[in-house]
Every structure is written in C-alpha cells, then in structure tokens.
Amino acid sequence: MDDFWLCNIKGIGKASIRKLIGKAGSAEAVRRLSDQEAEVLLGKQKADCLKKGLDEKREKNVRQAYERMREKGIGFWPFWGREYPARLQKIADAPSCLYVRGKGWEQEKKTVAIIGTRECSGYGREMAKYFAAGLAKDGAAVVSGMARGVDAIAQEAALAAGGSCAAVLGCGVDICYPPENRGLYDRLEKEGCLFSEYPPGTMPQAGLFPPRNRIISGLSDLVLVVEAREKSGTLITVDMALEQGRDVFAVPGRVTDACSRGCNILIGNGAGIARSVRQLSEELGVGFSPESGARQKKAQKKEASGYQEDGVLSVLDCDPKSADDILRDLRTQNGCTAATIEDLMQELALLCMEKKAYCRAGMYFRET
Amino acid sequence: MAQVEVDVSRGLPCFDMVGLLSGEVKEARERIRVALRNAGIAMPVEKITVNISPAGIHKVGTAFDLPAALGIMATMGLVLEESLERVMIAGELGLNAQVKPIRGVLPMVMEAGRAGMEECLVPLDNMKEGMLADGPTVMGVENLSEAALYLGSGKGERAKQRRNALQKAEEKRKNGRQAREEKGPPDFCMIQGLEEAKYAAMAAAAGFHNLLFTGPPGAGKTMLAKCLPGILPPLTLQERREVSVIYSVAQRLEPDRLIKNRPFVSPHHTASPYALAGGGSVPRPGMVTLAHKGVLFLDEIAEFKRATLDILRQPMEEGKIFLAKGGGSFVYPADFMLVAAMNPCPCGYYPDRNRCRCSAWEVRRYLSRLSGPLLDRIDLFSPVRPVPLQALWEGEKNDTLTSAAMQERVLAARERQKHRYAGTAIQANGRLTGREVLQFCRLGFSGQQFLEKATEGGTYSARACHRILRLARTLADLDESGEIADRHLGQAVCFRQTEILTGI
Numbered sequence: 125m126d127d128f129w130l131c132n133i134k135g136i137g138k139a140s141i142r143k144l145i146g147k148a149g150s151a152e153a154v155r156r157l158s159d160q161e162a163e164v165l166l167g168k169q170k171a172d173c174l175k176k177g178l179d180e181k182r183e184k185n186v187r188q189a190y191e192r193m194r195e196k197g198i199g200f201w202p203f204w205g206r207e208y209p210a211r212l213q214k215i216a217d218a219p220s221c222l223y224v225r226g227k228g229w230e231q232e233k234k235t236v237a238i239i240g241t242r243e244c245s246g247y248g249r250e251m252a253k254y255f256a257a258g259l260a261k262d263g264a265a266v267v268s269g270m271a272r273g274v275d276a277i278a279q280e281a282a283l284a285a286g287g288s289c290a291a292v293l294g295c296g297v298d299i300c301y302p303p304e305n306r307g308l309y310d311r312l313e314k315e316g317c318l319f320s321e322y323p324p325g326t327m328p329q330a331g332l333f334p335p336r337n338r339i340i341s342g343l344s345d346l347v348l349v350v351e352a353r354e355k356s357g358t359l360i361t362v363d364m365a366l367e368q369g370r371d372v373f374a375v376p377g378r379v380t381d382a383c384s385r386g387c388n389i390l391i392g393n394g395a396g397i398a399r400s401v402r403q404l405s406e407e408l409g410v411g412f413s414p415e416s417g418a419r420q421k422k423a424q425k426k427e428a429s430g431y432q433e434d435g436v437l438s439v440l441d442c443d444p445k446s447a448d449d450i451l452r453d454l455r456t457q458n459g460c461t462a463a464t465i466e467d468l469m470q471e472l473a474l475l476c477m478e479k480k481a482y483c484r485a486g487m488y489f490r491e492t
Numbered sequence: 493m494a495q496v497e498v499d500v501s502r503g504l505p506c507f508d509m510v511g512l513l514s515g516e517v518k519e520a521r522e523r524i525r526v527a528l529r530n531a532g533i534a535m536p537v538e539k540i541t542v543n544i545s546p547a548g549i550h551k552v553g554t555a556f557d558l559p560a561a562l563g564i565m566a567t568m569g570l571v572l573e574e575s576l577e578r579v580m581i582a583g584e585l586g587l588n589a590q591v592k593p594i595r596g597v598l599p600m601v602m603e604a605g606r607a608g609m610e611e612c613l614v615p616l617d618n619m620k621e622g623m624l625a626d627g628p629t630v631m632g633v634e635n636l637s638e639a640a641l642y643l644g645s646g647k648g649e650r651a652k653q654r655r656n657a658l659q660k661a662e663e664k665r666k667n668g669r670q671a672r673e674e675k676g677p678p679d680f681c682m683i684q685g686l687e688e689a690k691y692a693a694m695a696a697a698a699g700f701h702n703l704l705f706t707g708p709p710g711a712g713k714t715m716l717a718k719c720l721p722g723i724l725p726p727l728t729l730q731e732r733r734e735v736s737v738i739y740s741v742a743q744r745l746e747p748d749r750l751i752k753n754r755p756f757v758s759p760h761h762t763a764s765p766y767a768l769a770g771g772g773s774v775p776r777p778g779m780v781t782l783a784h785k786g787v788l789f790l791d792e793i794a795e796f797k798r799a800t801l802d803i804l805r806q807p808m809e810e811g812k813i814f815l816a817k818g819g820g821s822f823v824y825p826a827d828f829m830l831v832a833a834m835n836p837c838p839c840g841y842y843p844d845r846n847r848c849r850c851s852a853w854e855v856r857r858y859l860s861r862l863s864g865p866l867l868d869r870i871d872l873f874s875p876v877r878p879v880p881l882q883a884l885w886e887g888e889k890n891d892t893l894t895s896a897a898m899q900e901r902v903l904a905a906r907e908r909q910k911h912r913y914a915g916t917a918i919q920a921n922g923r924l925t926g927r928e929v930l931q932f933c934r935l936g937f938s939g940q941q942f943l944e945k946a947t948e949g950g951t952y953s954a955r956a957c958h959r960i961l962r963l964a965r966t967l968a969d970l971d972e973s974g975e976i977a978d979r980h981l982g983q984a985v986c987f988r989q990t991e992i993l994t995g996i
Contacts, residue, residue, distance in 0.1 A: 245845035272851050304853050382846040444843060446877035447688040447986075465687040466971075470982030477946050477985070485836060485843045486706065486875025 126151035127202040128190045129183065131221040132323065135173030140166050141220045144174075145204050193324050196298055199224035211235070215342040215368045219321035222339075225297045226317035230288060234408045235265040237340050237365070238282075239358050240274025240350035245383045246489055248274055248351035250442040251375050253281040253491075255348060258401030260287020263410045267292065267343045269336065270312070274350045276305050279312070289316040292340045294333035296326040319343075334360050341365035346408055348398055349374040352386025359386055362395075371407065373398040435460075436471045437480060437490065444487030447472065493580075493607045495545045496556060498563030503539035509560070511544035514552045514773070523585045524561045531589040531636045536568060550819035552774045555594045558583030558613070558639065565640060575643040580604035580628070581613040589636040593617035598740035601625040602733075613639060619661045620748040621740060624733075632657045665748065676753060677722035678715070681894040685879035689716050692874035692987065694898050697723045698905035699921035699966030702808065702830040702869055704793070707876030709840045713833035716876065717789045720831060721754040722895040723902050724787075731785050734825065738784055742777045755786030757828075761795040769803045773818035780807045783828035793832040794861040801866055804830065808869045811923075829922075830870070834862075868955060871922060871963050872987055905969035921966040926958050933961040935976055942978045946985050960984045 130141060130151040143165050148154045155178065162171040176182065193200065201207045201222045210231055212218050236259050240248060256266050256278035266282035268275040270291035282289040291312050295301050297320045300309040312318050321339060322332060337360055341347050347365040349372065352358040365372055373396040377384020391397055398404060405411075439445075439453040447468060454463045472488055475481035481490045507521050528535055542560050544551055559581040565571045582600055584592040597618040604612050605627030612630045614622045619632025631654050633639040642653055680690060689705060693716055696703040705713040727735065732750040739745040759767060759779045770778030780788060780803070788804075790796060807813045807826035815822045835841075837855040841848035850858075909920055912932065918924060924932060935943065947957065961976070964984040968976045 243845060243849045243851060246843065248845075272853070302853070380846070446875060448685055448877060448879070451687060452685070452880075452883060465691050466979070466983060469688070469691075469986040470979045473946070473982040473986040477948075486873075486877075487843060 125187070125190055126155065127205070127221070128193075128200055129177070129186050130154055131202060132186055132189070133173060133177035136166075136170060136177070138217065138220045140170055150204070151202070189323070193223075196324065197225065198297055198324055209343055211345070212339065212342040215338065217338065218342065219339060221321065223297045223320050223322070223324060224317065226290075226313050227315060229290060229317050230265065233263070233265045233288060234410045235267055235344040235346075236404070236408060237267045237344035237347045237361070237370075238274065238278035238350060239268055239340065239347065239352075239361050240278075241352055241356055241358060241383055241386075242271055242273035242275075243383075244273040244277070244351050245381060246444040246484070246487070247377065247381070247442055248375075248383055249277055250489075250491060252277040252350045255350065255375070255398065255401060255404065256281040257285040257287075259404060259408070259410075260285040260289070262401065262405040262408075263287070264405070264408055265290065267340055269294070269333075269340055270301075270305055270308060270318075272302055272304070276308055278350070279316075280308055283308075283311055283315055290343065291316070291318050292336050292343070293318060293320040294322075294336045295328040296320060296322055296324040298324045299327065301328040333357070337361035338364040338368070341368055341370050344370060346371045346373065346404070348404065349387055349390060349395070351375065351377065351383040352390070353382055354385045354389065356386050359390075362390060371396065373404065373407070436468065436475060440475075440481055440488060440490045442489050442491065444484060444489040446487055450488060493603060494549075494551065494556070496559040496563055496581075497543045497545065498560065498567055499541045499543075500536050500538050500564070500567040501541070505537045505539065507535070507540045507542075509542045509544070511542075511547040512550050513544065514550065516554055517544070517551050517556055520554070520557045520560055520585075523557055523587065524564065526587045527557075527585045527589040527636060528561060528564065530587060533565065533568070533570065535564070540564060540567075550774060552772075552819070553594065553596070554584035554592075555582040555596075555600070557585035558591055558615075558636075561585060561636060562639060562643070571640050571643050578608065578610040579613055579643070580607075580609045580611070581639075583613070583615045583633070583639075585636065591615045591633050591635055591639065595743035596741040597622045598625055598745065599737045601627050601630060602737065604628055613642070616657060616661050616664070619657060620665075621745060624736065624750055629654065632661055634660070677756065677895075678719050679722060679895040680719045680898055683712055683715055683719065685883055686712055686716065686876060687893075689874045689876045690893060690898070692872050693720050694723060694902060695963065695966050695970060695987075696720070696829065696831070696872050696922075697898075698902045698970050699871075699909070699963070700829055700919065701871035701922035701963065701966065703832070703872040703874065704870050705831075705833040705874050705876050706836050707833075708835060708844065708878060711876045711878040713876050714791055717758075717787070717791070717831045717833060718756070719895060720789075721756045721787050723899040724754050724829075725899075725903055725906050727752070727754060727785060735785050738777050738781055738825070742782060744782075755783050755828075756789060757783040757786065758789040758791060761790070761792045763796070763800060765797075765800045765803050768800055769813060770815055770822075770824060774820075775815050775817055775822055775824070777824055778813070780804065780813055780826040780828060781824040784825045786828060787831050788828040790830070790832045792834060794834045794858060798861070798863065802863065805865055805869070808866075832870070836875075871959050874987070901970055904972060905966065908969045908972070921962050921969065924958075924962050924965075926955070929958045929961050929965075933965045933976060935961075935981075938978055939976055939981055942981050946981070952988075956988065960988055963987060 144154045147165055148157055162174050201224055203213060203218055203220055209229060238256050252274045260266055260282035265288040266278060267290045268279050270276060270293060279289050279291060297318045300306050341361055341364050347370050349358055349362060362372055374387040374390040375398045376391060377387055439450055439457060451463055451465060451468055454460045476483050481488050509518055509521055525535060544556060562571055562581060566573050566576060582594060584594050586592055593615045597614050598621050601612050601622040602625045609628050612622055612628050614630060614632055616632035616634045619630055622630035631642055642650060692703060697720060705716060707713050735755060736745055736750040739751055757779050768779045770776055770781055808830060811827035813824050813826040837848060837850040838858050839848050839850055842850055842855050918928060964976045964980040967980040967983050
C-alpha cells in the first residue's frame with residue numbers, strides 16, 4: 125500500500141522516487157522523512173508535493189484506488205521490490221513501478237522481443253509466426269506490444285506453441301487496446317502476462333506508446349525486428365534497445381518490399397541477420413529442443429532438394445499469389461503449358477483442404 | 493384498361509374531369525379546349541364532364557388527351573359513336589391539335605389485344621412501337637383531324653390510311669434522329685490473363701449465378717462485367733417482348749424494334765433506393781426492373797448506401813419487386829443477374845502491402861458494408877489481380893478465349909439445364925432453392941466424401957453447402973458432365989474460399 129502511495133503522488137516522478145527510496149530504503153520510511161530531509165533531497169517544490177501527498181483526504185483517495193486495483197486482480201510491482209524484472213531494473217529510465225496482470229513473470233527465462241509493423245505483409249506474418257513459435261518451443265519467453273500486425277501474430281503463435289509470453293501495454297493493464305485483440309488479451313491474462321507502467325484505467329493515448337517501447341526492449345535479452353518500414357515506430361524500439369545494450373536482429377526481406385525496407389537498413393547499419401530459429405536460440409543461449417532440431421533438419425533437407433513436391437506446391441511460397449499468378453508460373457517455370465484454370469482450381473481446393481496451402485483474400489500461399 | 497366517358501348536359505358551361513387524376517391528367521382540360529378551337533371546332537357551351545374509369549385507380553400520364561377530345565367530338569356528332577367501339581385510343585395533344593408521342597405504347601397495345609380490342613389509335617411517332625406487339629391493328633395519327641377522319645372512314649379506306657401513315661412514320665424517322673445502332677458488348681478476348689475471373693464469368697453466365705469481383709483499381713473488373721452480356725444466351729422472342737415492354741414504359745425503347753441485346757444496367761453508386769426500386773406514386777421502372785433478364789452491374793458496390801443495397805434482397809430472391817406506393821401496389825419483373833465489383837479495402841490495394849496501409853480492422857469494416865443476406869445470395873466470388881506488365885507485353889499464349897467460344901459453352905450448359913428442368917419452373921442452376929438443390933444436385937459416394945472433407949473445418953453452413961452444390965452443378969454442366977464429379981466440387985470449393993471475408 126505504501127509503495128502504491130509513493131508511486132501515485134502528483135508531482136513526484138521517477139527520479140524523485142529513486143532518490144527517496146535511495147535515502148529512506150522503503151516507502152514506509154519515506155513517510156517518516158522529516159520536511160527538512162525531503163527538502164534537501166528534492167528541492168522545495170517537490171517536497172511540498174510530497175507533503176501534500178500525506179494529506180489525509182488524498183491518502184483516502186489513494187487507498188480507494190489501491191483497493192479497486194486489488195479487486196481487479198492487478199498486481200503492483202515497485203522497482204525496489206523483489207518481483208520487479210531484474211533486466212528492466214538496470215536500464216537508465218526504468219519505470220518506477222509496473223502494474224501486472226496474468227500468470228506472472230519468470231525472471232530467469234531468456235527473453236526475446238519480437239516487434240514489427242502493424243500492417244505487415246504475408247511474408248511478415250509467416251516470419252513472425254515462425255520465429256515466435258520456434259523460439260517459444262525452445263524455451264524463450266516472447267515479449268511484444270500487443271499491437272496490430274506482427275506484435276499480435278507473434279504473441280499468438282508463442283502462446284499456441286505453449287511458450288511463455290508477455291505484452292507491454294501503452295494504456296492501463298485493465299484496458300484492451302486495440303479492441304480487436306480481445307481474444308489475445310484474454311489469453312495473455314490467463315496464460316501469459318500483461319505489463320504497464322501506467323495506472324489502471326489509463327486510456328490509450330498516442331504519447332504513451334513510444335515510452336512503453338523501452339520496457340519491451342528492457343525486458344528482453346534480444347530484439348528481433350520482423351518487418352519495419354523506413355520510418356517506423358519499430359525503429360524507435362530498436363534505438364532504445366541499442367541504448368540499453370541489447371542485441372538487435374532483423375529478418376531480411378526483398379529490396380522491393382516496403383515493409384522490409386527498415387529491416388534491410390538495420391542490417392546495413394550492423395544489426396544481426398535472423399536466418400533461423402536455431403541461430404537465434406544459440407544466440408540467446410536457450411537449449412533447442414530435439415523436436416525443433418528434427419524440424420530444422422527436415423527443413424534443411426527440404427531446402428537442399430528444392431522442395432520435394434511437384435506441381436502446384438512447387439510454385440507456392442509464403443508470398444501470397446493469385447490463381448492467375450500460379451497458372452502463369454506453372455506455365456513458364458515448370459513448363460506445364462497445358463495447365464488449365466479448371467485443374468488448378470481443383471488442385472488448390474485440395475491443397476487448402478489438406479492444409480498444405482492457405483487462402484487469404486483470394487491469394488494462395490504456403491507456410492514455411 | 494381505362495375507359496374514358498364523356499357527358500354533355502345542360503347547366504352552367506364548364507369542363508370537369510374526374511376519376512382520381514393526377515396533375516398532368518387534369519391539365520388536359522386546357523390542352524383539349526385550345527386544341528379543339530385550333531382545329532376549328534367550337535366547344536359546346538354546356539356542362540361537360542369527363543370521367544376516366546375505373547375511378548378508384550390513380551391515373552397518370554398524358555395519354556388521356558386524345559380519347560377525351562375524341563369523346564367530346566363524339567357528343568357533338570363529329571365522330572360516330574359506333575366507330576369508337578373496340579378501339580383503344582391514346583395520345584397527348586398539343587395546343588395546335590397535334591398528337592404527340594407518349595410512353596408505354598407497347599404494353600398498352602398488348603393489353604388492348606388481351607382485352608379484345610380490334611384497333612389501336614396511337615400517336616404517329618409510336619406507331620411502329622405499337623406494331624411490335626403483334627396484336628390488334630395499329631394506326632398512327634399526327635393530329636386531331638386525322639384521327640377523326642380515320643374513325644369516319646370505311647374498312648378499305650382505313651387500310652389505305654394506315655399504309656400512308658406507316659410510310660410517313662418511316663420518312664419521319666429517316667429525316668429525324670437516326671436510330672442508334674445497338675452496339676454489342678466488348679469481347680472477352682480483349683482482356684489478357686485473368687483466367688480465373690473469366691472462368692467465373694462463364695460459370696455465372698451458364699447458371700445465372702450472381703457474381704462479385706474484388707480487386708485493386710484498374711485490374712479489369714469493370715471490363716469483365718461489361719463483356720459478360722456477350723456470353724449470355726441471346727434473348728428469346730418472348731423475353732425480348734418482355735424487356736421491350738419495360739423499356740417502353742420507361743420511354744427508352746428505340747421506336748421501331750424490340751430490344752435485342754440483354755440489358756446491361758449500371759447505376760452509379762450514389763443512386764437512391766428509389767432509383768433502384770422504381771419511384772413515383774405510380775412508379776416508373778427502377779434499375780432492377782430495367783435489368784430484367786440481363787445484368788445489373790453495381791460497380792464499387794461497397795460505396796452504395798446500405799439502404800440502397802437492401803432493396804436488392806427481394807428481387808434477388810423472387811425475381812420481381814413489389815412496390816407499395818400512393819397510387820396502389822405494383823409488381824414489376826426484376827429477374828436480373830447481379831454482377832458487382834469492389835475494391836478489397838478503402839485504398840483499394842490490399843493485400844499488396846507495398847501500397848496498402850489499411851489495417852486489418854479497416855479492411856474488415858470496409859468489406860462488412862455488404863450485408864450478410866446480400867452476400868448469401870452471391871454464389872461466385874472472383875478475385876481479380878492485375879496482370880503483370882511483363883505478361884501484358886508478351887501476350888499470353890493460352891489466351892485465345894473469345895466471347896464466341898465462351899458463349900458456345902454457356903449455351904451447351906444451358907441446354908443441359910433446360911433438359912434437366914423440363915416440366916419445372918426452374919430456369920437455371922443459380923435459381924435453385926435449398927430443397928431443389930438436394931433434388932437435382934445429387935452426389936456420388938466419392939463426392940459426398942469430398943464434401944464432408946471440405947466441410948470438416950466447420951466453416952461451411954448448410955446454406956453454404958447448397959451454394960457449393962449449385963455452383964458445382966453449373967461447373968459440371970459447363971464440363972458437359974452429367975454427374976457432379978470431384979473436380980467440379982473442388983472448383984466450387986475453390987471459388988468459395990476466395991470469398992472476400994475469408995482469412996482477413
């Protein structure tokens with residue numbers, strides 16, 4: 125309760141809280157500080173704020189807010205507490221407290237942040253799934269921002285793979301933003317973890333989102349950028365990650381893809397190239413499971429033999445293609461000049477039924 | 493059939509018209525008064541009453557001028573009353589006693605024939621249109637005195653006058669505005685690539701299925717739709733008459749011939765519900781009726797107002813539209829094939845992420861502008877992707893599909909359907925109802941297994957299955973196969989999974 129009170133005094137910011145805790149040792153001790161001590165430590169203005177915070181009426185309000193929060197099952201982790209993530213504690217402007225919802229956070233687990241653009245391409249979607257599921261299976265925790273696009277896809281894949289997963293929100297932890305990620309939010313509450321440095325009930329505002337990016341990178345050992353445009357919010361996170369001394373990896377893309385331009389620039393500037401789950405697992409130092417090893421071997425074998433399957437599957441990849449594109453490729457690349465649209469459509473229906481290929485918005489693709 | 497009665501009796505001189513008349517019909521009084529005077533006939537200085545019966549039905553239009561004027565002349569003895577027996581008269585009068593063209597002559601003459609009339613007296617400009625009805629003899633008159641003269645003549649004389657009138661009508665047409673040559677629809681061979689979309693168009697034409705094209709701007713959606721009437725089976729004589737009647741009422745019929753090409757109606761997306769359904773207290777045919785037996789093309793369908801689109805539900809279900817208006821309730825035919833085109837998202841380029849930055853939510857919201865019930869009535873979804881420039885330059889070698897070749901296959905498929913549905917009211921596969929689907933679209937054992945496997949994902953409702961079967965039936969017909977084989981089912985499922993909302 126005292127911790128909560130200290131973190132919610134008007135006019136007392138992160139730096140002041142650090143100073144106070146540094147001097148007094150605990151929030152309870154801060155209450156007992158004399159006016160003079162406070163003034164020496166914080167200056168006159170802030171000391172007045174602290175004094176006002178001790179006002180009975182205000183304290184009552186804070187108490188009520190605290191009880192409401194407990195009722196909602198929201199945890200409160202001050203940065204001097206034991207539960208506070210150790211990695212985050214070390215960054216320069218670590219939040220003074222975290223509001224937490226969900227199963228909890230495993231301190232010792234290696235953590236990867238998977239981030240990317242909101243409007244991702246089919247390739248971005250597949251890559252986000254591939255890395256998130258693979259790394260989660262290998263035992264790494266996945267952190268992201270629950271934004272539309274890459275963030276949400278990666279988190280969903282990590283949860284589906286049975287891994288641990290956390291989201292850092294730019295609003296209060298009791299608010300689901302964006303609303304269409306409700307399903308993911310509910311799942312994270314049950315099986316993962318939701319963080320925010322803003323008190324419960326804070327509505328999403330544009331200004332609140334960039335600062336939460338430092339928490340995403342701060343929580344993680346490694347930051348993986350799946351897709352980013354040239355001028356993208358994702359690159360803010362990368363800047364912060366570099367300041368915090370985190371490793372940054374980017375998934376390379378084609379030169380012509382606007383969504384991959386940011387990644388390619390990052391690679392040009394010295395970011396690591398994310399080639400496979402195995403490579404990143406090694407980088408993170410998580411033991412890759414025999415299962416993923418076998419998968420890897422299979423994939424490599426597949427690559428070496430240039431896709432075993434003949435026909436339609438051979439011209440499909442993770443980049444979505446229309447039936448006409450596929451037909452054109454069959455004729456020009458595979459020499460099936462007699463291929464007809466009728467046969468192709470039947471084939472595509474079969475492949476989709478067998479889950480060898482997928483259809484989205486009238487375009488076909490296969491998973492990596 | 494309306495009857496115009498005229499009575500002249502003693503009393504204060506006045507001229508009254510009764511019988512639930514709208515403004516333009518009542519104004520006939522002034523037109524008739526002046527026209528009679530200018531024709532050198534003095535109106536009787538007595539109380540004149542004109543009643544148009546049945547008096548309970550709202551009457552509109554200017555066709556009552558001529559019969560009322562001739563009725564007054566009959567009371568004066570200028571026209572013999574017996575000569576008006578079994579004659580249908582319609583026409584608008586000018587102040588100089590000229591008879592001007594009116595709308596809807598073709599259905600009038602047809603109705604006159606059914607009501608047992610022997611002769612029809614219509615404006616000269618509408619004479620040839622009236623003759624298309626192939627019913628009672630039609631005479632066209634240019635002015636009031638000609639009409640009186642004709643009615644006063646014997647049988648032989650009348651025939652001679654008719655011949656003269658026909659000649660005059662033809663001359664008048666020649667000197668006047670030339671009839672526009674009806675231009676046929678463009679040919680499918682002008683479109684390169686897009687084989688999936690062409691196949692969809694062919695299936696739609698063969699089974700009279702409703703069709704939706706989605707794709708980015710400039711991919712060729714509108715062009716595909718415009719080509720579509722060219723592969724539909726030609727109109728039969730019966731259908732041509734049906735359609736011509738509608739166009740006559742809408743005053744859009746070329747005067748001397750029946751409609752030959754299937755209608756292609758493409759209202760702009762700002763169209764109001766009334767424009768589509770038919771507006772006015774006695775409604776003029778709306779777009780859905782003008783598209784009868786043809787194609788109703790809604791370009792940018794997502795930009796239409798929801799209220800406008802919901803008008804389509806009844807006609808798509810029943811092939812006609814019921815309108816309850818001030819002038820009574822009306823049933824108009826509206827058996828059209830809906831072809832719609834839309835962009836996949838507000839900016840138009842989804843899923844090309846190099847150009848489109850619409851969020852998934854925006855895309856979904858854009859697509860949900862089409863209501864579920866409307867989507868339910870669309871059997872075919874065809875994505876249209878732009879053909880890469882490279883392929884355009886090279887010209888695709890397999891691209892020999894002309895409209896004529898496609899129409900041939902469509903006709904063969906239609907022939908099969910005609911044979912199958914002989915003795916029933918069903919016109920085409922696309923018009924099968926749920927129960928009929930089960931009756932006519934039987935599957936073999938392997939077909940059933942295939943469909944079960946396809947529906948295992950649980951994404952298909954019973955209704956969706958019916959649509960797959962209906963479409964598979966058409967695809968089998970196109971393939972000249974008596975049974976629905978797996979390949980047809982597969983293709984139908986493939987058309988189904990491209991449904992716009994899948995996986996967004």
